[in-house]
Amino acid sequence: MKGAHMAVRGPLAAYASDAARSRGRLYAEAPSPTRSEFQRDRDRIIHCTAFRRLAHKTQVFVPLDGDHFRTRLTHTIEVGQIARALARALRVDEDLAEAVALAHDLGHTPFGHAGEGALEACMAPFGGFDHNAQALRVVTLLERRYARYDGLDLTWETLEGIVKHNGPLLPGARDEHPLPHPEEPVAGVACVRPLSRYIAAFDAIFPLDLSTFASVEAQAAAQADDIAYIGHDIDDGLRAELFSLDDIARTPFIAGVLAHVRDEYPGLERPRVIHELVRRVITAFVEDAIGESLRRLARISPESADEARRAGETLVRLSPPMAEAEREIKAFLFANMYRHEKVLGVWERARDAISRLFPTFFENPELMPAEWAAQAVPLQDADRAIVVADYIAGMTDRYALNEVKRVFGG
Secondary structure (H helix, E strand, C coil): CCCHHHCCCCCCCCCCCCHHHCCCECCCCCCCCCCCHHHHHHHHHHHCHHHHHHHHCECCCCCCCCCCCCEHHHHHHHHHHHHHHHHHHHCCCHHHHHHHHHHCCCCCCCCHHHHHHHHHHHHHHHCCCCHHHHHHHHHHHHCCCCCCCCCCCCEHHHHHHHHHCCCCCCCCCECCCCCCCCCCCCCCCCCECCCCHHHHHHHHHCCCCCCCCCCHHHHHHHHHHHHHHHHHHHHHHHHCCCCCHHHHCCCHHHHHHHHHHHHHCCCCCHHHHHHHHHHHHHHHHHHHHHHHHHHHHHHHCCCCHHHHHCCCCCCCCCCHHHHHHHHHHHHHHHHHHHCCHHHHHHHHHHHHHHHHHHHHHHHCHHHCCHHHHHHHCCCCHHHHHHHHHHHHHCCCHHHHHHHHHHHHCC
């Protein structure tokens, strides 16, 4: 029966990560009597401050009032759900896949990709800014909750997944699962990023095998991210009336799904049509990813999680036809949503907010709250810039706007 393999839960595969044989934590801890090591990681992420802030950070900045558009938090929860579904079908550790999924956006700035683009520009003279590296900073340094250490002291496997879920991370490594970015010429096109200074420094202390792929669980989280944002950006774009059902039906895959919905339910009201469309799109991508990934795993036949890491290719992927459908949908969303004049207008104001705050705090660090000022004032150049970037990246949209009002008035 179609999709039946998704509901079956048997023993973990040989290539699954084993929580009982984790490579450990930077700061050793006694095992929990009630939770696996990966369950502890997931729980620490959910309870951290940066995770709560995602509720007030933009996913795609929709310039309309409404409570139903995605935030970084709702997006993250959807990614976690899809990651668990993929991990279950591939017979790998669901808790590790979910932990990586829940942590993958912790380093994002306020105002979505507009904010990230602005902070990247501000940090260009000081080594740049990358949200994956920032997520690592959050979970290893900036979260200050525990008595014995900074960060969340996550397992090696979760840290590896946060850093490498898009592929091997070396200077010039290609990102195989890029997020849609308003500065890319075509949404979804792979990009080349240099190795972050912080990732390199942390790797020297706690090596993450940057030359290999991440675990199958982390790859499942990366694929879940792509599937989730395709589904919810279609939903949000239609809700905000940035484009119509007929507009998006210009992409062949969506046209086919929409035709099935309309044939099966003629006269169905628009909100239900949208929901049927979105859930069928997500289901189709999830089922295709499961089938293609199982074929790849069967061909490679890794006998351990490390063999899967050394496979030399991404093992959790879409089939070529569905990958092409994904590219077509991303291209449509890039042109009709991320580049919509209403969205761009708000993005410009978001860029302006961060572009004004960064140089002001860099030149006058005493304007930041006392705990941040105490860190930044004694520092110079790149080190001070990093503290300012940490402060700004951690802001919610609302807090950033309030800081603009506080610092500049009006």
